[in-house]
Amino acid sequence: xxxxxxxxxxxxxxxxxxxxxxxxxTIQVITMALLFAFVFFLINNVxxxxxxxxxxxxxxxxxxxxxxxxxxxxxEYSSRSPHWxxxxxxxxxxxxVAVAGIILSTIVGFILGVLRLSSNWLVNKVVYVYIEYVRxxxxxxxxxxxxxxxxxxxxxxxNAMMAFDGALFLTNRGFYTPKPLFEPAxxxxxxxxxIGIAFTWWFKNYAHKVQDAxxxxxxxxxxxxxxxxxxxxxxxxxxxxPINWEYPVLKGFNFKGxxxxxxxxxxxxxxxxxxxxxxxxxxxxxxxxxxxxxxxEAAFALGIKPGRTMQLVIIPQALRVxxxxxxxxxxxxxxxxxxxxxxxxxxxxxxIGGISLNQTGRExxxxxxxxxxxxxxxxxxSAFMNWYNKRMRLVER
Amino acid sequence: xxLFKTLAVSAAVTLASTxxxxxxxxxxxxxxxxxxxxVVTTGVAGFAxxxxxxxxxxxxxxxxxxxxxxxxxxANKVKFVPTTGKTRFTVLNSGEGDLLYRNTTITMSRDAxxxxxxxxxxxxxxxxxxxxxxxxxTSAKELDGASICIQTGxxxxxxxxxxxxxxxxxxxxxxxxxxxxxxxxxxxxRCDVYTTDASGLAATRGTFDHPNAHVILPEIISxxxxxxxxxxxDDEWADVTRWVLNVLIAAEEAGLTQANVKGHASKAGSNxxxxxxxxxxxxxxxxxxxDKQWAVRAxxxxxxxxxxxxxxxxxxxxxxxxxxxxxxxxxxxxxxAPPVR
Numbered sequence: 164x165x166x167x168x169x170x171x172x173x174x175x176x177x178x179x180x181x182x183x184x185x186x187x188x189t190i191q192v193i194t195m196a197l198l199f200a201f202v203f204f205l206i207n208n209v210x211x212x213x214x215x216x217x218x219x220x221x222x223x224x225x226x227x228x229x230x231x232x233x234x235x236x237x238x239e240y241s242s243r244s245p246h247w248x249x250x251x252x253x254x255x256x257x258x259x260v261a262v263a264g265i266i267l268s269t270i271v272g273f274i275l276g277v278l279r280l281s282s283n284w285l286v287n288k289v290v291y292v293y294i295e296y297v298r299x300x301x302x303x304x305x306x307x308x309x310x311x312x313x314x315x316x317x318x319x320x321x322n323a324m325m326a327f328d329g330a331l332f333l334t335n336r337g338f339y340t341p342k343p344l345f346e347p348a349x350x351x352x353x354x355x356x357x358i359g360i361a362f363t364w365w366f367k368n369y370a371h372k373v374q375d376a377x378x379x380x381x382x383x384x385x386x387x388x389x390x391x392x393x394x395x396x397x398x399x400x401x402x403x404x405p406i407n408w409e410y411p412v413l414k415g416f417n418f419k420g421x422x423x424x425x426x427x428x429x430x431x432x433x434x435x436x437x438x439x440x441x442x443x444x445x446x447x448x449x450x451x452x453x454x455x456x457x458x459x460e461a462a463f464a465l466g467i468k469p470g471r472t473m474q475l476v477i478i479p480q481a482l483r484v485x486x487x488x489x490x491x492x493x494x495x496x497x498x499x500x501x502x503x504x505x506x507x508x509x510x511x512x513x514x515i516g517g518i519s520l521n522q523t524g525r526e527x528x529x530x531x532x533x534x535x536x537x538x539x540x541x542x543x544x545s546a547f548m549n550w551y552n553k554r555m556r557l558v559e560r
Numbered sequence: 561x562x563l564f565k566t567l568a569v570s571a572a573v574t575l576a577s578t579x580x581x582x583x584x585x586x587x588x589x590x591x592x593x594x595x596x597x598x599v600v601t602t603g604v605a606g607f608a609x610x611x612x613x614x615x616x617x618x619x620x621x622x623x624x625x626x627x628x629x630x631x632x633x634x635a636n637k638v639k640f641v642p643t644t645g646k647t648r649f650t651v652l653n654s655g656e657g658d659l660l661y662r663n664t665t666i667t668m669s670r671d672a673x674x675x676x677x678x679x680x681x682x683x684x685x686x687x688x689x690x691x692x693x694x695x696x697x698t699s700a701k702e703l704d705g706a707s708i709c710i711q712t713g714x715x716x717x718x719x720x721x722x723x724x725x726x727x728x729x730x731x732x733x734x735x736x737x738x739x740x741x742x743x744x745x746x747x748x749x750r751c752d753v754y755t756t757d758a759s760g761l762a763a764t765r766g767t768f769d770h771p772n773a774h775v776i777l778p779e780i781i782s783x784x785x786x787x788x789x790x791x792x793x794d795d796e797w798a799d800v801t802r803w804v805l806n807v808l809i810a811a812e813e814a815g816l817t818q819a820n821v822k823g824h825a826s827k828a829g830s831n832x833x834x835x836x837x838x839x840x841x842x843x844x845x846x847x848x849x850x851d852k853q854w855a856v857r858a859x860x861x862x863x864x865x866x867x868x869x870x871x872x873x874x875x876x877x878x879x880x881x882x883x884x885x886x887x888x889x890x891x892x893x894x895x896x897a898p899p900v901r
Binding site: 505 | 645646649650669670673674675703704705706707712713717718720721722724725731732733734735736737741744745748749750752792793
């Protein structure tokens with residue numbers, strides 16, 4: 164009995180290490196166990212050490228008054244507001260620069276990408292040099308450079324550069340424009356805008372049906388443009404131009420009133436956009452080149468015009484190649500916005516992860532919050548881009 | 561097996577290095593290491609900044625050196641850890657530094673909530689404002705609507721918010737990470753005003769091409785007692801560092817200088833205060849885990865408080881700061897060191 168028991172034990176041990184399938188399971192189990200043990204050890208260590216110096220892990224400080232001011236706040240905020248409100252101000256500032264950056268970098272990137280393929284030698288080479296220069300210099304330097312240019316070359320408010328007859332003031336404290344103040348009649352314009360969108364949606368389907376049935380092609384783009392932009396403009400003037408403009412006025416040290424784009428925002432926005440645009444340009448170029456030239460020739464042979472060839476044949480296929488790497492550029496722009504701290508733009512890292520952290524001494528808590536926020540922004544962007552990618556995917560028939 | 565060994569060793573190393581973070585016995589650690597890790601600023605002229613040759617110099621730096629001289633017998637056995645306003649406490653609390661001498665204002669929340677132990681005051685300061693002379697501003701009360709550059713992570717941004725709120729004025733804060741960048745923004749006209757402790761303003765102005773084109777406004781809007789700190793929970797180390805600071809101040813009061821300290825130490829004189837400090841009477845060094853010569857080494861390395869002050873920030877330096885509050889209590893100041901006895 165004893166002998167057989169030992170032998171079966173031996174055989175189990177033997178099999179755990181020598182049976183190919185069991186061995187791989189064994190190794191995986193051991194690796195996971197070690198990994199968990201290591202993570203547990205790290206967390207436990209931090210907890211023990213924080214406990215030992217008497218700093219527990221608590222988020223109570225979020226409800227205390229922050230006691231500091233923030234220059235750019237999209238929501239109501241003062242030094243009396245709690246820390247969580249400062250965090251939201253930071254989140255909104257991060258999102259503002261990320262979204263504005265994504266839009267501008269996409270537009271500039273697509274233009275550069277197409278120009279890069281231009282048969283005009285000069286245009287082609289200028290874009291090539293631009294892309295190579297921008298891609299090979301760290302983005303932090305771009306940010307500092309643009310900020311330096313804005314702050315050092317533009318005049319102080321007293322000598323502000325005026326453009327468009329007082330509609331725009333350029334200073335090194337920011338770009339000031341009049342602020343629209345809406346009157347109640349503005350609702351009519353908004354409704355006209357919504358009607359325009361609804362009409363466009365209906366008209367697009369209608370035009371599609373007509374084309375399928377008769378082959379007749381409507382100028383969908385122009386008519387849509389007229390409906391979405393033209394209709395609200397007509398209503399706007401019919402309603403007696405229901406917008407009052409609040410003009411910025413120089414009062415004491417600074418301009419008062421109006422809308423302001425601060426130099427920190429402008430520098431960060433431009434630097435991030437122009438930097439990321441260089442990468443997007445390369446992605447767009449690669450995407451277009453990935454479509455065989457035979458496709459264009461085939462479309463021409465069928466008598467399709469060059470514009471519609473691009474729109475119906477090349478772009479839909481190129482997008483499939485472009486979208487996945489484009490998503491990671493969008494993620495990069497969001498994450499790179501955390502470099503804002505270098506020039507004093509008040510994003511999440513500067514507010515909750517900077518001043519709040521420093522004034523309360525809650526490093527672990529603040530960093531956890533910042534980490535979780537960036538993670539969720541990135542996951543949301545990924546999810547959206549994956550959804551879009553699925554929509555654009557090749558549908559096999 | 562090799563992999564397991566590597567893992568075991570790395571785990572042991574991590575355990576050893578991280579569990580060393582919070583412990584008593586910093587004095588033993590420093591002695592064993594043979595080097596004092598002193599947390600200072602990234603560079604404020606006169607207080608702590610590397611000179612042309614890369615050697616750290618300044619008011620705070622000298623206190624670090626005095627501590628190293630007392631503990632290790634050599635004023636050069638100091639590793640300076642430069643930190644921003646934001647990173648200083650983390651660096652100290654994580655054990656990367658042993659002692660913090662970084663123009664740090666003593667406040668209740670820092671003492672209690674950030675788990676620091678402050679050792680005393682080495683510079684009595686207050687927050688002030690600097691503006692270009694061309695603006696024609698003569699009082700801080702005229703600053704309504706101004707753009708103000710502040711160094712982030714300091715008590716200054718809290719004082720600023722309080723001051724403007726209590727005077728019903730508005731301002732645009734421009735939060736800057738380091739003193740150098742603050743200067744750049746201020747000189748470029750991004751801000752009308754630069755604010756920090758009055759001593760820092762003097763230090764900053766001293767580095768400008770045209771210092772006379774800028775004025776420091778008369779209002780001092782806060783109390784900023786600047787002092788050194790150590791981690792909370794190591795009383796032995798706090799005692800050592802506190803008494804090095806005290807003895808440097810007491811030495812000035814007693815007339816003990818860098819030049820005459822060795823002479824006093826050679827034989828007991830008639831002044832019992834001096835005798836106790838230089839170790840010819842009693843054995844005060846052993847009470848803090850050092851020897852009898854601890855204060856002699858500290859004073860002969862950098863001089864007494866007055867000598868440190870005049871050499872780094874005094875009226876004959878580019879900073880040109882008067883002693884003011886920082887004079888001895890016998891000379892109309894509030895510097896008052898507890899006696900060594």
